[in-house]
Each structure stands twice: as structure tokens, then as C-alpha cells.
Amino acid sequence: MAGGFDVVVIGGGITGLMTAWNLADGGARVALVEAGDLGAEASGANAGSLHLQIQYPEFALYGEDWARAYGPCLGFLKASLDLWQALSERVGEDLDVKLGGGIIVAQNDEQMRLIARKARIEAAHGVETTLLDGGQLRALAPYLTNTAVGGGFCALEGKANPLRATPAVALAAQRAGVTIMRKTTVTGISAETGGFQIATSNGLLEAQRVVNAAGARAGEIAAMLGVAIEIDGFPLQVTVTEPVAPLIPHLVYSAAGKLSLKQAANGGCIIGGGWPAALRANGTLFIDPASLTGNMGVAAGVVPKLGQMRAIRSWTAWVNGTPDWRPILGEVPNRPGFFLALFPWVGFSAAPMTAKVIAELVLGRRPSTDLKGVSVLAD
């Protein structure tokens, strides 16, 4: 297809922007199309956790077979966290990346046994989680409740600042030559000889290849080419406290309820963990008071000092989720030239590696990691 772009990337979240940046660095002519503003959906609204360990609530819910099937994704996430550590330097801006370790806190022996079973599966995939008794836990993290019986410590986890990361990556993509089209919605895609035509609210684009990085709405984009994928949007909420003196250097989880907790560089404690937001009839989201109190209760149950802090802001966003938590990465088998860059639930953590591998595949290069067992497209 003459003219047009080598690649059109759909979605201006961190995944699409980073993929477009890598593609432009690799010599491709790239356009990125974003329906709204860059990073204005999940990529700018997430809690900033850099996750690695298997999430405890899902392990408790779905069990060991599920965790073993998800296990190969741990290597992918680990590689992504390595890339996160180099990202501030690569974009030329401090993204508040700190890998201080993640702690899952147990309040009883049964929870501790489950953490130990989870740690065995993590170890089989190259991720070490150290089991701690109550004394060891408090020595490592004196801010935790003294009712905790123990926990698991995964040294490689941490946090980054989503409010800085996505804009910094967007600037880097622009500097690398990516044509960025904001406020431009993709409304249809057709496969033509040698490429694709992409209909948008601002006119028609042509490209040899298309990358779908539309997050929670990726299913709609895939359906435009007759491709059915199991991805959907789920409404979540997160809360931040007033800034306080340094207290929590770790990413903290609880085995007693859904929680992700960290202290941002400015001192605010960010409290989330997958609590659902509420949905209005017109499709917009609002804070669910039951989720808010539930989330705060779990948080204060683990870090009692949180009970004395004021929450200053809560917000909502759609997360991209798949039922089995596994990502959908790669070229669609019966749609040559159409690529999916979709890492669910923890897509902020996975973004650097997702973008790296998808760019390699689009450029026809050997991917730096084997997607077998990771992406559902490689099964």
C-alpha cells in the first residue's frame, strides 16, 4: 500500500505510546490514534504498583491450576520490571520508579499456608518470595499491624508514578517521530491488499500494519476486523490520603481482603487493590461508598496508622480484564498484519515488555522472549 503509514497504533495509553515509540525507534513510520487524551484512561488513573507476584485474591479464588497456567507470565512481568528500572533514564525524566519490594500480609495461619503454596508456584517460574514469621515481618516493616502472623516478601516489586510515566513516554514517542492524533476515534477497519484502511473521526488512514492497544475497549477494535477476543472493561476505584512523613517503603497487600497500598514520592498513601466503582445508567463511573469503606477497612487493618490519615481524593477508571488474567499478545493468526497489545489487570507493570515484544513482532524481528504459555495467541 503506497503512502500512509507503516503502522497505525490504536490507543494512546502507556502500552500504545510505548509500542509506537519503539516502532519509530526501529525505523517505522508510525501514527498513533487516540479517541480522547493521551493517558487519560487506565494508564493515567492506575495505582502505580509495579506488580510481580501472583495476586493473592485470585490465587485464593481460582486455585493452583489457574496459578500454574498463569505462571509463565511472571517471567514476562519480571523482564518488564527490569525495563521499568531503566525507563527514567530512557525518557530523561524521574518517573519515581522504586522497587522496594512487595509484602503480602497474613492475619492467620490458613492465609500463611496459602501464601506458602503460592510462593512455591512463583519459585517454579523464577520469582522468589521469602516467607516471614510475625517477628521477621515486623522487623522488615514496623508500620504493619502487630496482629499479623507473617507474610511473603517479593523483593522485586515496587511502584512508579503513572501521572509522570505516560506523559513522558508520549513526549519520547513524539520526539522519535510518531504522528500522534488525539481526539480521533477509530470507527472502522478494513483489510485491503497489502495493508489496512482505518476509518477515524478525522478521516481515513492507511497502514501496512495495525496494533490494537485500546485497553478496555480493545474488543470493539478487534470486532471491526471480525476478531473475537475475551477482553472487557471493569470499573475500579482508587483513593489517596493526604501526604504524610515517609512511612511505607513497600508495596503492601493483604490476605484478608483486596488491597494494594503504597506511599507515593509526595507522601500520599495510594490505596486500591481492585475494588469496583459504581456505574451510572449513562455509562459514566462514580465512587461506590461500599467499596470505599471496604477498601479503607482492609488498608487500616494492615497499617493501623492509616486510620488517622485523611483521604483526600478517590477516582475511578476502567481496567482492561481477561477472565484467566493471561495477556493477548501478538499477530492474530488469521489476520496477518493485525497485532494485539493487551496485558490485562496489571498492564501498567507489563507495559514496557508488552511494547518491546509487540514492536519486535511488528518489525518482523525475533521477539526477545518466547510468548508460549504467556500469550493466549501462542497456545
Ligand SMILES: Cc1cc2nc3c(=O)[nH]c(=O)nc-3n(C[C@H](O)[C@H](O)[C@H](O)COP(=O)(O)OP(=O)(O)OC[C@H]3O[C@@H](n4cnc5c(N)ncnc54)[C@H](O)[C@@H]3O)c2cc1C
Ligand atoms: C483504577 C485502576 C488501578 C490500576 N492499578 C494498577 C496498578 O497499580 N498496577 C498495574 O500494573 N496496573 C494497574 N491497573 C491496570 C493498568 O492501568 C492497565 O492495565 C493499563 O494502564 C492498560 O494500559 P493500555 O495502554 O493498554 O490501556 P489504556 O490506558 O486504557 O489506553 C487505551 C486507550 O485506547 C483508547 N481507545 C479506545 N478505543 C479507541 C478507539 N476506538 N479509537 C481510538 N482510541 C481508542 C482509549 O481512549 C485509551 O486512551 C489499574 C487500572 C485501573 C483502572
